[in-house]
């Protein structure tokens with residue numbers, strides 16, 4: 001297993017940063033900086049932090065992730081998602097550090113009928129997607145060794161996410177109406193960590209590039225919500241958990257048009273993971289199985 005001396009990790013209070021920290025500790029000494037210690041909207045503090053720490057690995061899961069708010073706060077979203085990754089890349093190149101950065105299937109316009117591969121042209125349709133694409137491009141244009149890992153619909157037992165929101169709403173509402181014409185890949189932070197660590201262990205300079213990292217299979221937000229409730233119902237029977245107010249057959253599908261939001265979202269953001277699986281000889285779980293593991297951990 002490849003060892004790193006100093007690993008600079010951002011976003012440790014976010015879903016992914018929180019999950020990455022203990023796993024990265026097996027690869028080297030982790031210096032984890034939250035927003036208070038390193039504000040990504042301040043390029044000079046990024047430069048100062050990297051120059052002080054001199055890491056040989058930089059992992060950047062921090063991001064401006066409020067997709068709707070980004071429409072009215074596009075400048076700050078661009079600073080954090082578009083500019084900061086490029087500064088990390090410049091600094092990484094100057095000290096020969098590897099940069100690992102996370103991006104999103106929302107860089108695509110969603111007009112494709114099946115999963116996007118890394119060769120497909122990115123054409124974001126909202127401010128968040130544009131800011132994330134700018135960050136990717138700044139890294140690709142740099143001289144830094146890098147891995148850009150695009151993922152989708154991230155959830156975990158920790159933090160803010162769709163799975164926890166559905167479980168919360170289902171405690172009090174007898175019916176849920178969820179969008180059924182946007183498709184993507186629900187992906188737990190477990191999957192992202194379980195792929196990031198072997199990729200880092202097996203890292204060679206020839207691996208530099210952009211990869212898709214999501215669970216296998218795709219569904220709609222409605223399909224995801226229904227599965228969450230169904231799996232909870234199953235667990236509730238087995239483990240004697242309190243019943244929800246919403247039953248799985250009361251999770252109703254609605255079109256995007258019935259749920260207007262400030263940001264437009266791609267109808268299709270599913271990602272094809274073949275490049276990552278073959279390059280790093282990895283297996284990725286099916287999203288329903290992955291969800292089962294996370295729900296079982298919550299129930300326990």
Ligand SMILES: NC(=O)c1ccc[n+]([C@@H]2O[C@H](COP(=O)([O-])OP(=O)(O)OC[C@H]3O[C@@H](n4cnc5c(N)ncnc54)[C@H](OP(=O)(O)O)[C@@H]3O)[C@@H](O)[C@H]2O)c1
Pocket residue numbers: 010011012013014015016017034035036038039040041060061062063064065080102103104105132150151152153154155159160
């Ligand atoms: N969530 C998804 O569904 C999803 C889907 C596709 C791709 N992604 C990508 O996956 C990565 C991880 O997402 P996530 O779900 O873990 O996000 P998250 O839970 O929203 O966490 C984001 C983290 O970024 C930090 N952050 C925000 N602004 C900052 C700033 N100015 N300076 C320093 N830190 C700042 C936040 O700090 P505070 O804790 O202080 O707010 C938080 O810790 C991101 O690159 C995201 O774009 C996420």
